[in-house]
Amino acid sequence: MINVAELTTFLVYFVLLLMVGYYFYKKTSNIEDYLLGGRKMGRWVTALSAQASDMSGWLLMGLPGAVYLYGINQSWIAIGLFIGTVVNWILVAPRLRVFTEKTNALTISSFLEERFKDPTGLLRIISAIITLIFFTIYASSGLVGAGKLFESMFSIDYRVAVLIGGAVIVLYTFLGGFLAVCWTDLFQGSLMFVAVIIVPLIAFFSVGGSTPILEAMSLKGISGSLIPDTALPLVAIISTMAWGLGYFGQPHILARFMSIRSIRELPASTVIAVVWVAFSLFFAVLVGIVGIPMFGELAGGDHEKVFILMIRELFTPWLGGILMAAILSAIMSTIDSQLLVSSSALTEDFYQKIIRKEATETELIAIGRISVILISIVAMLLALNPNNSILGLVSYAxxxxxxxxxxxxxxALFSRRTGWQAALSGMITGTLVLVVWERLGLGAVMYEIVPGFIANFAAILIVNHFVKVDEKDFSDLFDAFRDEVRV
Known part of the structure; x- marks a missing residue:
C-alpha cells in the first residue's frame, strides 16, 4: 500500500529538482556553462557536489549492506576511500584546476590530448570510449538503487521504479547541465549528511547500545574485528583499501576540481569535503553494524535495503519521507554527474572532434542534451535486472x-618526461588488465583495480624509458602552476 506522506514528500522533492533544472536552463548560454558551469563554482558548491557525486547510492545502501552481511572488516573500504579523498583534494585538485584552464580543456579526454600533445587524437578518443563504457555501468548501479528504493516504498514493480527514477534524473540534467547538477548536489549532499548521521545514532540507542550489537554479531557468526576472517587477511585489507586508488581517475569528481572559481578557493573547499566524507563514511558503516541486531536475517538482496528498513522502523511517515529522500539524493547526485560527463565525451570528444568541427555553441548544447537521453536509455536497460548488486556494479566501474x-x-600533473605514447600505452594496459582479471574471477582474491593500476604505471614507465620527450615542451604548464600558487 502506498504511503501518502512518503509519496507527497517525494513529489515535492521532484518538483524542486525540476525547478532548479529549469532555472539553470535559462542561465546556460554556451558549452562551457553546460559542461563546467563556466568555471565559476564556489567552495561550498564544489566541495559538496564533488562528495555527493562521489558517494552515490552505495554510501547509504551498498556499504551498509556489505557491513551488515560481512561485518566490521568491510570498514577498510571506508578507510581507503577517506585516504583517497584527502590525497585527491590535496595533490590533484590544484594542479588539475590550473592545467585544464591553461589547455582550455572542458573534459578529461581533451585535457589528456592537449597535455601530452598527442598528434593522433587517439588519447582523446580512447579515453572517451572508456568513459562512456564505465559510466554507463556506473549509472546503471544508481538506477538499481532507485529501483530498490521505489519498490520498497511504493510497492511498485522494480522495472517501473527504475524507469521513473531515471526519467526525473534525465529531465533536470537535460535542462540545466553542470550548473543544475552542482546546485542540486549542494542540497542533496547536505540532506545525505544529516540523514546518515541521525538515523544510525537513533538506531544505536534504540537497540540498547554496543552489547546487543556484539551479541547479535556473535549469533550470526560475524566477526567484530577489523581483521578479515580469511586465510590471507593482509591481502584482503589491501584489496578493500584499494578503493582509494580509484579517486585519481574518476572524471565526475575531477570535473568538480576543474570547475571551481579559483585555485585560492581550494583549501577551504578541501576542509569542507574532508569533514563531510569522514562523518558520512563512519556513520554509513554504523548503519550496517546497528542493522545486525535490529533486523536479524534479511533474505536475498534485501541487505542493501537496511537503511530504508531502519528509517521505516524508527521514524514517522512524514519525517521518514524526508530521510528517504536522502537516499534518492545520494543516487541522483551521482547519476546526474555521470550522465553529464558521458554527454561531454560524446559532444566534445566525438561530435566536435570527429563529426562536425565547426559546430556552433547552440548546436553543441543540443547534442549534449540528446546525449544525456541516449546514455540514460542504455543505463536503464542495464539496470532492469533486479538481481544486480549496487556495490558490485559500482566496484567494477x-x-x-x-x-x-x-x-x-x-x-600528466607531476611528470615532465611522459609523452602521449606512454600515456596511451598505460591507459590501454590498465584497462585490459582490469577487465581480464575480473573475467578470470580473480577479483575474489584481489580487487581488480590493484593489478590494473600497477600495470598502467608499469607500462608508462617502460615506454618512457624507450621514448624520450623534450621536457621543455611541458614547462609552460608547470611554470603556470607555480605562478598560480604564488598569487
Missing amino acids: WGGFGAAFGPVILM
Missing part, C-alpha cells in the same frame, strides 16, 4: 576508471 585513468592523470 570505479575500478575501471581508477585503472584506466589514475596513473595517467598523476603523470
